[in-house]
Amino acid sequence: MSSQKNTTTGRALSMASMGADIAGSYVGYLLQRVFLGEAKSKIKLKSTHVRAARRMADEMQALRGPAMKLGQMLSLQTGVLPDEILAELATLQMEAPGMHPSLVRVQIKGSLGREPEEIFKQFTAEPFAAASLGQVHHAITREGQRVAVKIQYPGIRRAIENDFSLFRTFSKPAQASGHIPKSAINEIEEQIVAETDYLREADNIEFLTDRLAPLSFVKVPRVFREYSSDKVLTMSLMTGRHLEDFLAQRPSQKLRDQLGAHLFELFHFQVYKVEALHADPHWGNYLFNDDAGISLVDFGCVKYLSPEAADYLRRVCLYPGSTSSADFRELLEAYYEQAGEKLLPGARRALIGFAENFYRKVYPPKPVKDQLFDFGDAVFLRDFLQESKNLFRTKGVITEFIFMGRAEMGLYQTLHRLKARVPTSQIVKKYV
């Protein structure tokens, strides 16, 4: 406790430097956008009650960065936010400030050494989409291939690191009580900082291209390494529509069921077979096609599971016996022990409750033939959130599952929006 940060002056100094450095905070960017951007108009709502709730949601949504992910954890634990909003948070995107064409040009030249026109046959100065930590532009390569060029906002990595160091200071009490374990903060920071390296993302894409090949309905882009760097990522352009646009076309129940089944299968295939998963469930990362194909577009957040975790999940999911049996309890305890955690009685009860009240309903261990689960009914989402909150309150969350849990929440949220009916257990059975 002898570091300079713990003296009053030291703390004041570090806070002052934090405040002075407007370029140094991701949260700062987002707050700034709230104050400068069109978001201002949103705050003019009528009823005080609705206003308070909406403002909270707006603010949470504005904090689309690391703070949001941490905020999600906190609200799960304290129940400050309504469940609906909590579920929506999982599918929000981390966004950096927009870049004007001059800044885009500087970033490309600084990163690839040449002007965009020298690299591509055609480069569109205006972005067509926001991406995690940057924006995406259309371009055509010299060979005539249509590509998406993702460009990172400058200095984002340090901004994120600054936010985390600030958060660590603020959350000391919660860390001390064990409600926000240090390991969880480390895990989130590590994953988010990793997203700032686009070369790592290129590795993720190539890894998943290879490993997802057995799923014919999934399309993964091709990376153009010669036009990529840690801050610029060039990929083939993917087909399909975002969820909102897709639903606006009023797709048939059959198509929605097929897509739901595909999304569901994709998730479980990744967990049990690939032991790694595309863990950013933001809707902008999935494109839906009319042939029920799914195109994946953003691979910044890929969570690689340990063999132990994958093995544990395979054994727990569709567990055939009683969840109150000694055998099931041992299964849980053994996994926590190898992860270096002690499974407290409260957390154990929460896990069994989760299995009983959520997983057994959505994933019946002995399904009748062609039994479908209807994700259109919101009850299952509420159950999932309720049980997740229980698990957080009893400190039963294992660090390794933080990102997977978020991806799972995003999956259910998407299935609910699709109102899909899915043969859940039959699909999982193929892989466990």
Added chain:
Amino acid sequence: MKPPAGRRAQNKAAIRKRIVTAALSLFQTKGFDATTTKAIARKAGIAEGTVFNYFRTKEDIALHFFEQEVDQAIVSVRENPRLRKAPLEEKLFALVHSQLEFLAPYERFIGAAFIHALKPASPLGIFSHRAQELRHRYVGFVQELLDESLPKNQYSPLSFLAPEVFWIYYLGALLYWLHDSSPGKQNTLAFLDRSLAIGVSVLKQGKR
């Protein structure tokens, strides 16, 4: 026989360029204070007396370099067709970025010159006559950019101060850039982008 006038001007420009290049290389490697006009002449391969035909002192050489910095930045914004319809913050970003790019090869010298410029009696200083002229040119150009970008009567009543304030802002940005140790000076880019966005929005929001 004398060479024709055009040719003579070309020769003069070439020698001037040789002197400036030699001086900058020495300022950068040996330091501004340790560099003598004699050393500059030797490096440029000309007689010391010839140097004096072009520049009275090494400070004059440095000022000439800063004039070039400002002039080329103004030209790069003015003559870039892509910026014609760009918003004000983008034009200002392009201006400052072009200045910093020009200075980048001589970062060490710029750091030393910055300290020099703060001394009231220094000819490089912000109070010297020639430096004032340069500042007027710069501030005048910023005023032009403001006039063409912001509709009349729609911006802050204090905006008449904006071009002068921008000059101070530029010096601040320069200092930030000098101290920026991030790879590729990425933090400076973020700093410029964010601060200009705020600055321009404050200008616009003043009057509603």
